Amino acid sequence: MKRYGNLYERVCSYDNLVNAAENARKGKNRQITIRDFYSDFENNILQLQRELQTLTFKTSDYSIFTIKEPKERIIYRLPFKDRVVHWAIMLVIEPIWIGYFTRDTYSCIKGRGIHALQKKLTHDLRSDPEGTAYCLKVDVKKFYPSIDHTILKTIVRKKIKDPELLWLIDEIIDSVPEREGVPIGNYLSQYFANIYLAELDHIIKEDLNIRYYYRYSDDLVFLDSSKEKLRAVLVYVNHYLHNERNMTIKSNFQIFPVESRGIDFVGYVTFHEYALVRKRNKKNLCRKLAEYRKKGLSEEQIRLKVASRVGFMIHCNSRNLLKSLNVVGMKKFSEVAKTQGKLEGSKLHIDQILNRVIHLLAYEITDSKHNSEKCVTLQYEIEEDNPQENAEQKTIWAKHITFTGSKALLGQLEQLEPEDLPCEAKIIKQPIGDGRKCFYKIVDPDD
Numbered sequence: 001m002k003r004y005g006n007l008y009e010r011v012c013s014y015d016n017l018v019n020a021a022e023n024a025r026k027g028k029n030r031q032i033t034i035r036d037f038y039s040d041f042e043n044n045i046l047q048l049q050r051e052l053q054t055l056t057f058k059t060s061d062y063s064i065f066t067i068k069e070p071k072e073r074i075i076y077r078l079p080f081k082d083r084v085v086h087w088a089i090m091l092v093i094e095p096i097w098i099g100y101f102t103r104d105t106y107s108c109i110k111g112r113g114i115h116a117l118q119k120k121l122t123h124d125l126r127s128d129p130e131g132t133a134y135c136l137k138v139d140v141k142k143f144y145p146s147i148d149h150t151i152l153k154t155i156v157r158k159k160i161k162d163p164e165l166l167w168l169i170d171e172i173i174d175s176v177p178e179r180e181g182v183p184i185g186n187y188l189s190q191y192f193a194n195i196y197l198a199e200l201d202h203i204i205k206e207d208l209n210i211r212y213y214y215r216y217s218d219d220l221v222f223l224d225s226s227k228e229k230l231r232a233v234l235v236y237v238n239h240y241l242h243n244e245r246n247m248t249i250k251s252n253f254q255i256f257p258v259e260s261r262g263i264d265f266v267g268y269v270t271f272h273e274y275a276l277v278r279k280r281n282k283k284n285l286c287r288k289l290a291e292y293r294k295k296g297l298s299e300e301q302i303r304l305k306v307a308s309r310v311g312f313m314i315h316c317n318s319r320n321l322l323k324s325l326n327v328v329g330m331k332k333f334s335e336v337a338k339t340q341g342k343l344e345g346s347k348l349h350i351d352q353i354l355n356r357v358i359h360l361l362a363y364e365i366t367d368s369k370h371n372s373e374k375c376v377t378l379q380y381e382i383e384e385d386n387p388q389e390n391a392e393q394k395t396i397w398a399k400h401i402t403f404t405g406s407k408a409l410l411g412q413l414e415q416l417e418p419e420d421l422p423c424e425a426k427i428i429k430q431p432i433g434d435g436r437k438c439f440y441k442i443v444d445p446d447d
Contacts, residue, residue, distance in 0.1 A: 001158055008164035010092045012052040017045050020087035024080065024187075026346040027384070027398035033080040048081055055167060057085065059175035062183065076176075076183030086187045089168065096159055097191060102201040107217040108190040113385050114266045114394045115315050117214055118275070121265070124212050124223065125258065125272045132212055132223040132272070135258050136230040137265070138237060139250045143218035144189060145181035147196055148246045149173050152182070155195055187387070193217050200240055208233060216266055223258070230255050267394055268316050275316040282321065285309045289325060303327070304422065307359060308397045311383055343379040345399035350406075350440065354427055357445040358382050359397060361422045363413050376410050378402045408439040 010016060021041075025034045037044050051057040062076040078086075101109065106117040125132050140146070156169055172188060182189040197215065204210050204222075210233060212223035220237070224230050234253060241247040262269040262276070269276045285306060292302045303310075310327055343364060359381040366375050381397040409427075426445045429438045 003157075003159060003161040004093075004096055005160075005162045007092050007160065007162045008168070011088050011165060011168070012049055014045065014049060016088050016091055017049055017084060020091055021045065021084045022346065023091070024083040024087045026400075027387070027396070029344065029346065031080070037080045037084075044081065048084065052085070052088075052168070055164065057168065057171070059172055062175075062177060064177070073184055075185040077185050083187060085168075086172070089165070089188065090191065093160065093165075094191070097195055097198075100159065101194060101198055102205055104201055104205065104213045105194055105198070105215045107194060107215075108385060109194070114216070115383075117216060117266055118268055118270070118315055121214055121221075121263070121270055122275055125270060128212075129272050131225050132258060133225050134223070134227050134230055134255060135263050136222040136224075136234055136253070136255050137263065138220040138222075138234065138253045140218035140220075140241065141248045141250045142181075143247070144184050144193065145178070146247050147180075147182050147192065149180065151245060152192060152196060155199075190217075196245065199244075200237070203240070204233075204237075208236065214265070219265065221263060221265055227255055267312065270316075277313045277316055277318050277321070281309070281312065285313070285327075286325065289327070307381065308383075308395065311357075311397060312395060343377055343401050345379065345401045348382075348400045348402050350402050350404050350427065353380075353382055353400075353402065354429060356382060356426065358425055358427070359422050360425045360442075361399075363416075365410065365413070373405055373407075374410055376404050376406065376413060378404070378409075404440065406440040408441055412442050 021037070025031075025038075028034055048057075060079045060082050062078060065075055065077070067073050067075055098109065106112040106114070152173060153166075153170060157166065160166060160169075169188075172186075173182065173192075176183055182192050194217070197218070201213075201215060204213050210222055210224065214221045222230055222233055224233075234255070238249050241249060258272060262271045264278060267278050267281055269278055288306055288309065289302065292305060297305070306327065310322060313322060343362060360378065361381060362379040364377045364379075366377065379399070379401055381399050383395050384398045386394055386396045408430075424445050425442050426447065428441055428443055428447075430441045431438045
């Protein structure tokens with residue numbers, strides 16, 4: 001296995017730290033610690049760089065609090081500067097780990113996530129009903145608090161040999177107040193969770209030859225035509241976790257026919273021909289709707305407040321449910337055809353949001369700082385993984401802005417009226433002629 005060195009200088013570089021800060025603050029611009037850090041950004045970044053370069057950086061004290069939904073968990077939160085360091089590390093080593101993961105793990109990996117997993121699971125169930133007749137579902141008991149520091153450090157060293165970077169990673173691993181496990185809430189913890197079981201992923205696919213396997217953090221799902229084979233897999237996984245990772249599986253493991261109950265996984269209950277939203281998520285939406293309507297909020301206000309919950313449900317067969325709840329779906333761009341306001345959110349390049357569903361909230365047209373042309377600023381929401389690990393809602397609709405000088409987009413936006421927004425849309429690149437040139441275009445999300 002190839003091991004990588006000469007990484008620490010890249011982690012500590014000024015440009016990498018600036019990029020890390022921008023990533024760490026996405027969707028969190030209103031937090032006081034972030035605003036304080038950016039009030040003297042240059043000096044704070046340089047001070048952080050000095051601490052890293054001189055190996056004097058020390059993880060700050062954690063702010064510890066408890067959440068009780070969907071179940072009680074202890075969350076550890078670090079100041080913004082520590083989150084910048086975590087991002088600085090990930091920006092350098094993420095490509096190394098991505099190459100080691102199998103295609104079967106989905107948590108906190110770009111281009112994957114919950115909806116990619118749900119899409120793959122649905123496809124496999126529909127395309128091979130016989131081969132996916134039975135399901136084995138396994139959860140690891142107290143996964144994050146049970147991660148063994150010595151084992152984790154050994155795993156990290158299988159891919160990284162840079163002594164200074166290893167010092168920094170070890171410092172972060174050992175910063176846990178209880179001296180065991182990794183903190184729920186740390187950005188790096190999510191990747192530690194992925195690499196901790198990555199070897200098991202390879203064994204399952206390459207040695208046990210399990211065709212249908214899916215992992216989201218510590219939740220594992222196996223599908224097969226044989227209950228006996230799944231029982232053997234259960235014995236192996238339990239043995240591996242106990243002997244190689246110092247962990248145990250929860251006693252609620254299950255082997256069952258998919259058609260009898262469906263697979264309750266990542267917020268959905270999926271059968272061979274259809275998928276439903278998890279009952280708890282449906283109840284929570286109903287409770288929120290009742291609460292907002294009792295307060296007298298307008299339907300438009302309610303729609304914006306429950307947009308993330310509704311957005312989660314549209315990835316399964318929930319049309320009748322949403323209709324019965326009288327939750328008006330987001331309008332399509334073709335159903336509206338100018339609104340301006342205070343735009344906020346971290347900046348994304350337009351190519352980062354191509355072909356993704358967005359909630360277009362507002363826009364502004366201003367004179368370009370670089371030439372005589374006009375510049376368009378788009379304000380929108382886009383679905384992202386929830387940064388709060390193990391939150392009930394696995395994804396959130398995060399607010400961002402994008403700047404563009406596209407004349408085509410300007411022409412489309414000038415047709416809008418203030419009351420037409422927000423609306424649901426998608427931005428695509430439309431080729432011209434032989435395809436060497438193209439222009440941006442707003443279309444309906446299902447186009």
